[in-house]
Amino acid sequence: MALTLTFCGGGDTVTGSNFLIEGARGKMLVDCGIEQGRDFVEKEMYAPFPYDVPSLDALVITHAHLDHIGRAPKLMREGFKGKVYVTPPTRDLMDIMLRDSARILAENARSHGIPAMYDDRDIDALMSRIETVEYHKEWIAAPGLSCIMRNTGHILGSGSVRITDEDGTGLALTGDIGATPNVYLRDAEAIDDADVMVMESVYGDRKNTEKGDRVPELRDALKRALARGGTILIPAFSLERTQLMLYEFSNLMDAGEIPRIPVYLDSPLAIKATEVYEKYAENYFRPEAVEELHHEKSLFKFPFLKETTSREASMAIWQDHGPKIIMAGAGMSHGGRIGRHEQKYLPDPTTTLMIVGYQAPGSPGRLLQDGVKHVRIDKKDVHVRATIESFSGWSAHADRDGLLDFAHMAQPRAKTIFTALGEPSSARFLAQRIHEYLGVTAIVPEKNQKWEITKVGAKRLS
Template sequence: MKLTFFGGAKAVTGANYLLESGDTRILVDCGLKQGGAFCEKDNFEPFKYNPSEIDAVFVTHAHIDHIGLIPRLYKEGFRGTVFSTPPTKDFAEELLLDSEDILGREAERQGKPHIYDEKDIEGVMNLWKTNTYHREVVVKDFKATFYDAGHVLGSSCVMLEAEGKKILFSGDLGNSPAPLIKDPEVIEGADYVLMESTYGGRVHESKEERKNLLEDVIESTFQDGGVLMIPAFAMERTQEILYELNELVENGRIPDVPIFLDSPLAIKLTAVYKKYVNDADYFDKEARDRVSSGDAIFNFPRLKMTLKTEQSKAIKDEPAPKVIIAGSGMSQGGRIVHHETNYLPDPKNTILMVSYQAANSLGRRIFEGDKRVKIMGRDVEVRARVKAIGGYSSHADQNGLMNWLRPMRDTVKKVFLVQGEEDQMIPLQTLIRDRLALDTIIPETGDVVEL
């Protein structure tokens, strides 16, 4: 059996792994690379394999850095089957359509052809089948099973089995405890593990600490009469923040001020969350209990959802203090960049980072302290306070990663660390070797391993 790392090696984004046995070729994820022009130009490079020879794609979850190139795979000849959980498929169509619009505009700016269009997305969705956790799927030489990764609604780890060997792809592992969904599932029996390492070198704040920090940031901003901007990913991060704000509002812990959800995509994806909110396969008991008691967990007084462009523009006319939640989470586009242009120059305001910020992204530059940034071609001075709460990350920290891997220590022959930057991978590699005595590798893009 042969494993090739086409993406996700020494990089958080662009997950793409090829597993081959006999004449069967399986991809796990096929995602966009994100994080500035230098990284994103790779999305226009030719595939290093023939899409028409791929039998199936197993999708761990619907974030664009895991699914964003599947329509291009279809455009270039893929006619196999795409497998995921039901929520992942529901999210994927909305996210791919949004991505196609952004990629199309970027291609036009660069004078390049679109890498795919809406017809390719439609073609992919027609090939897409769903399966719930723990139900086995057979694709020629391979058996596959999804397990709950606890990262976002419907996210999965994928166990692929062939030639008597079990290879486990972690996907992105969740940060426990999450406000809405279940914790990452305990899995045993894998021979080889590809494990994400986005936060392999750090430990997040606790659940109560992150809520207290959110309350503190809101209060300090409002005392100054400022605006709180929260760049947030449309899926999971936005819904978690809404859930926490709902609690703070209901318990009288934050002032009664307008809170704007200024993200059409997040509004659409929140409808998917509502669809599954009573499903014990996906939501945790606390969230289900709150819903059954009549609590509208994604809605509360003073929350305003601004779907239309005119509504978004009108936010500027609402006097401070106020909260604005908008995408994109890395400030690479979306409505948040308009708000940043308006509010970053004012020291009364605050920008709160609750999402991973990829290298070279606008969000990363703001987070790392740049005093002047370019937004939509304009130089913008950064005088607003810059805060971050890592505990809202939907990625497991070092402790969470170790706890997930530990039950497999007796069977695992080799661990491959993926989906992380080297400064996070190296301390995790050292810890796994020292505490679990497991052979742990940090692969390079293009590496081929015989299993």
């Protein structure tokens, strides 16, 4: 039997990235995610996986965002016996991300009176199956299926995976693709050796602010916010966005472009993630950034940065009545410490809320971005009088032109390109552009569809 690909999640963004790949002799998954920005107890997430878990040989994870790893420990509860392949930074990051997720899942499950999806023991079991892989080194993940990962410049350790069967048919899954050029991560590498490619489409219909404009835009917004005299809130994902913001604040303060005000990093998770970034900087960052690191000792830490790990330290931030920046998770204001700060500061007209990342439809962050005056945050109605500033240039995702370029680089070999992992409208928009500009068959996959993958492209089986 030829190679087959089943879209088990990520086609509709409800359950996160999850792909089943079956060869003549081996079976593997790429990613096993959970969707963010929603209540974690949605039934679909708790349902058994739609495949026979004990017969899987391997799980390859593209990167440590929860929408790519969030259900992986649940595999252990369903009898997963295979190996887990990830890059070394992904291993470290997924450990901290999953333990934080387990804590939130447990809280949510308790409040709904249901058992948690998984706990720390399942995470320990999953982590014990990990074999780390480096970019560009091919390995056998499952009988008859060899894999190679390449950097995608999306977050530290992120990678695409190309799977080749014994006939030499190549299927690539991009995971998430970073916007280029990145400030300190290396740029995404092209995939030119796949017959069929599944690519992300999160920003498939959007254009990011030009990279050159985004720092002045941020600086000017910070100045406006400081003129209002109040607190600046930044809901930020712990991975990548937080580090990127720290990097830029440090540079802007060093250059005297903004006043040196306290920056509270109020997130134990982001503090730990930043440590992982520092640990791997030397080997994974671009040469210019490594040089800067040697020169400055740290890319992310600066004298006005205050890391508040403990609950007490977090609570004490409110005693600082001067202008300040508070950065905390969750990135879509759907939980975590940012909620408490938003409840306190959003009713205050001197506050500025800066939105620097993607906000999923329905999330509190998306509602705030859309300008609602009343929002429900952590079970409390909040009257919004703060100024909301939205930025599009800080996304960790390639925009519509970056994605089209990535699809272009897959030519001439890729005969079919699937656009997945985005909202349906952006997946459709990207597919249409790929078809129009590149003349390649581009398909928006639907959940649970199974496709046969051959050297001439993909053919729908069910």
